[in-house]
Amino acid sequence: MEEPGGSERGRAGKPARRHVVAAAVRLFDGAGYEATTMDGIAAASGVSRRSLFRHFGSKEDILFAEHDELFETVTRYLEATPGDDPAATVCAAARMVFQAYVDVPEITVPRYRLVRAVPRLRDREIAMTARYQGAFSRYLARGETTGPRVLAGEALAASVIAAHNHVLRSWLHDPDQPVPWARFDRAMEFVTRSLGAMLRSSGQTAAAGESPRDTVLVAVYPSSTGGTDVLRRVSEALGEGPG
Amino acid sequence: MEEPGGSERGRAGKPARRHVVAAAVRLFDGAGYEATTMDGIAAASGVSRRSLFRHFGSKEDILFAEHDELFETVTRYLEATPGDDPAATVCAAARMVFQAYVDVPEITVPRYRLVRAVPRLRDREIAMTARYQGAFSRYLARGETTGPRVLAGEALAASVIAAHNHVLRSWLHDPDQPVPWARFDRAMEFVTRSLGAMLRSSGQTAAAGESPRDTVLVAVYPSSTGGTDVLRRVSEALGEGPG
DNA sequence: CATAATTAGGCACGCAGTGCCAAAACGAAG
DNA sequence: CTTCGTTTTGGCACTGCGTGCCTAATTATG
Numbered sequence: 001m002e003e004p005g006g007s008e009r010g011r012a013g014k015p016a017r018r019h020v021v022a023a024a025v026r027l028f029d030g031a032g033y034e035a036t037t038m039d040g041i042a043a044a045s046g047v048s049r050r051s052l053f054r055h056f057g058s059k060e061d062i063l064f065a066e067h068d069e070l071f072e073t074v075t076r077y078l079e080a081t082p083g084d085d086p087a088a089t090v091c092a093a094a095r096m097v098f099q100a101y102v103d104v105p106e107i108t109v110p111r112y113r114l115v116r117a118v119p120r121l122r123d124r125e126i127a128m129t130a131r132y133q134g135a136f137s138r139y140l141a142r143g144e145t146t147g148p149r150v151l152a153g154e155a156l157a158a159s160v161i162a163a164h165n166h167v168l169r170s171w172l173h174d175p176d177q178p179v180p181w182a183r184f185d186r187a188m189e190f191v192t193r194s195l196g197a198m199l200r201s202s203g204q205t206a207a208a209g210e211s212p213r214d215t216v217l218v219a220v221y222p223s224s225t226g227g228t229d230v231l232r233r234v235s236e237a238l239g240e241g242p243g
Numbered sequence: 244m245e246e247p248g249g250s251e252r253g254r255a256g257k258p259a260r261r262h263v264v265a266a267a268v269r270l271f272d273g274a275g276y277e278a279t280t281m282d283g284i285a286a287a288s289g290v291s292r293r294s295l296f297r298h299f300g301s302k303e304d305i306l307f308a309e310h311d312e313l314f315e316t317v318t319r320y321l322e323a324t325p326g327d328d329p330a331a332t333v334c335a336a337a338r339m340v341f342q343a344y345v346d347v348p349e350i351t352v353p354r355y356r357l358v359r360a361v362p363r364l365r366d367r368e369i370a371m372t373a374r375y376q377g378a379f380s381r382y383l384a385r386g387e388t389t390g391p392r393v394l395a396g397e398a399l400a401a402s403v404i405a406a407h408n409h410v411l412r413s414w415l416h417d418p419d420q421p422v423p424w425a426r427f428d429r430a431m432e433f434v435t436r437s438l439g440a441m442l443r444s445s446g447q448t449a450a451a452g453e454s455p456r457d458t459v460l461v462a463v464y465p466s467s468t469g470g471t472d473v474l475r476r477v478s479e480a481l482g483e484g485p486g
Numbered sequence: 487c488a489t490a491a492t493t494a495g496g497c498a499c500g501c502a503g504t505g506c507c508a509a510a511a512c513g514a515a516g
Numbered sequence: 517c518t519t520c521g522t523t524t525t526g527g528c529a530c531t532g533c534g535t536g537c538c539t540a541a542t543t544a545t546g
Contacts (some may be wrong), residue, residue, distance in 0.1 A: 038531065048495045053534060126373045133405075148433070155434050158397040158405035159267050164374075190391070191398050192439040198410050219454035280501065291526045296503060 017055065017065065020045040021107070024062045029110050033118045036141075060124050063111055067128055070100045074132065078139045087156060090136045091188040095165045100180065102179045112172045133161045153187055156195040163187035260298065260308065263288040264350070264407045267305045272353050276361045303367050306354055310371055313343045317375065321382045325337045330399060330438075333379045334431040340375065344411055355415045376404045399438040406430035 023045040038059060043047040056062045074093050081089050101108045115121045123190045139151030167184045171177065266321040270279045279455050281302060285292040299305045324332050344351045358364045369383030410427045414420065 038534090039532085050496070051494055052533095054494080057534090059533070075426060123366055123370035127369050130369045130373075139293075150475040151406060151433060152432055154405040154409050155402040155437075158401035159438070162401035166397050170389075190394060194398075195402070235409055281503090282501085293527070294502095294525055300503090302502070438545080 008047070016047070020055075021046060021053070021065055023061055025107065025110050027103050028063070028114055033114055033121065060121060061119065062129060063114065066104075066107070070097065071131060071135075072126070075135050078135060083142055086140050086142065087192045090139060090157065090160055091192060093136065094132075094188065095184065098164060098168060098184055102171065105175045109172060109175050129138055129161055129165065131241075133157050136160060152195065156191065157192035160188065163191050170189060246383050259290070263290060263295070263298075264305060266309060268350065268353055271306070271357055276357055276364065303364065306357065306364065307346075307367060307371060309350070313340065314371070314374055314378075318378050321378060326382070326385055329383050329385065329396075330435045333383060333400065333403055333466065336437060337375075337403050337431065338427065341407060341411060341427055345414065348418045352415060352418050372404055372408065379403060395438065399434065402434035402438055403431065406434050 020041070024036070024041045027040055029045055031040075038049050038052055041059075041062070042052055045052075052062070056065055061068075074096055077096065078089065078093055081092075083089065135155075136157035137150075137154045140156060144150055148219045164184075164187075167180055167187050170183070171180055213230045256414050267279070267284045270283055270287055274283075281292050281295055284302075284305070285295055288295075299308055304311075317339055320339065320391075321332065321336055328398065353475070355476075358368045377400075379400035380397045383399060384393045385396075387393055407427075409428075410423055413426075414423055
């Protein structure tokens with residue numbers, strides 16, 4: 001029964017944890033999530049049932065244990081990064097999450113299968129991504145609790161999460177394909193392009209005065225603005241920026 | 244012949260359902276969610292424990308029962324609405340959800356308190372909104388399963404949900420205030436303005452050919468595009484549209 | 487080696503959720 | 517009103533998650 005420090009030596013930290021997670025994933029994958037009991041996981045991993053609950057709290061949490069650690073890493077990253085370019089920072093954070101997924105396909109791929117099959121786990125996964133979204137929103141709001149900037153931040157956070165999930169899902173469907181980093185970056189650029197500019201000056205014209213020269217140009221006008229007026233404003237904006 | 248999880252049975256005219264929900268909310272509010280047992284709800288509402296599970300499936304589902312009905316209403320609305328202006332349709336659907344919330348504050352307000360206090364219920368609420376987001380994404384994708392339009396649709400759906408939640412939360416904090424319909428519509432306009440146009444022709448030039456005359460004009464170009472080239476393209480796009 | 491502190495294991499309990507079967511309400515003939 | 521078939525409801529027992537409590541093992545410390 002007792003096998004202390006014998007078989008699987010992962011790396012520094014807690015190898016026992018990983019060992020339990022691997023055993024649980026194997027059982028879930030084989031017999032199904034609902035059919036696998038905590039007693040079964042305890043027997044397969046060599047840990048007592050009581051200790052399982054002590055360390056992971058619940059059956060679901062065994063699957064999402066390292067996801068929690070990742071979330072803490074990301075939040076620490078956000079706290080440590082000054083808000084020079086909040087949109088870019090949030091995209092970088094999303095990139096960290098994406099990287100963490102593709103780094104351990106032996107965990108994330110079977111988990112994805114389970115998440116799609118079991119509604120309870122699906123809700124749990126969604127709740128996890130919602131936590132990221134909340135952290136992103138808070139970072140983008142930068143202390144403000146009201147005003148249009150908050151809305152813009154929440155919309156951008158939601159879009160960044162959506163874009164992340166979009167690319168991640170496509171990779172999870174085909175984990176043998178090369179990791180689509182380019183598609184990921186393009187997706188991030190897509191959402192940043194439209195909503196990121198709104199963050200700076202929320203609402204009317206985003207290009208005038210502070211056009212981002214090495215990324216893109218975004219021009220937004222109310223429909224009430226006449227066509228010639230739009231053309232004039234674009235011309236002005238381009239006149240200030242470089243060619 | 245019982246249906247596990249199938250929570251819709253009586254369509255209209257089931258006062259017993261509402262009665263049970265009201266009793267449960269009262270108990271949750273008084274003694275806390277965890278401390279309230281199904282036996283207690285059964286005793287307080289006058290139905291047997293077994294029938295509680297039969298009709299609602301789980302303890303959580305008692306709180307979110309009518310939320311499920313609302314979701315079906317919304318999906319039916321989407322299915323019945325042709326995709327003339329998908330972004331506007333999705334915003335209208337979000338408006339239906341918002342309306343359903345503010346229509347029954349005696350349910351939604353105490354539920355909001357519970358959701359904020361109990362992590363389990365919070366996850367459930369998030370999962371509910373995710374279902375809406377999925378339905379919106381599917382509607383915006385219009386059958387396509389790949390390509391940039393899908394990404395744009397998912398980002399827009401996520402933003403619409405975020406905007407909806409943003410305004411809804413502010414009202415839930417102060418339900419005695421008048422319902423902020425204007426703020427809701429402005430929030431929807433905000434996210435539609437930036438991402439909605441992307442939906443039509445995703446990525447490069449959004450205005451050419453089918454400029455939305457009664458909403459907004461959004462023009463997006465890569466930074467590599469020369470300024471004069473941008474000006475020329477905008478001019479072309481405006482030449483086709485109205486002045 | 488002795489002792490205090492931390493950690494794991496064993497045990498029992500509460501409660502959500504389910505399957506099964508019996509009792510009751512319902513509805514349509516006769 | 518009675519009788520039969522259907523549908524709904526209630527009662528009971530059972531599985532399994534999650535927890536509190538206590539004891540045993542392990543480790544740290546003097």
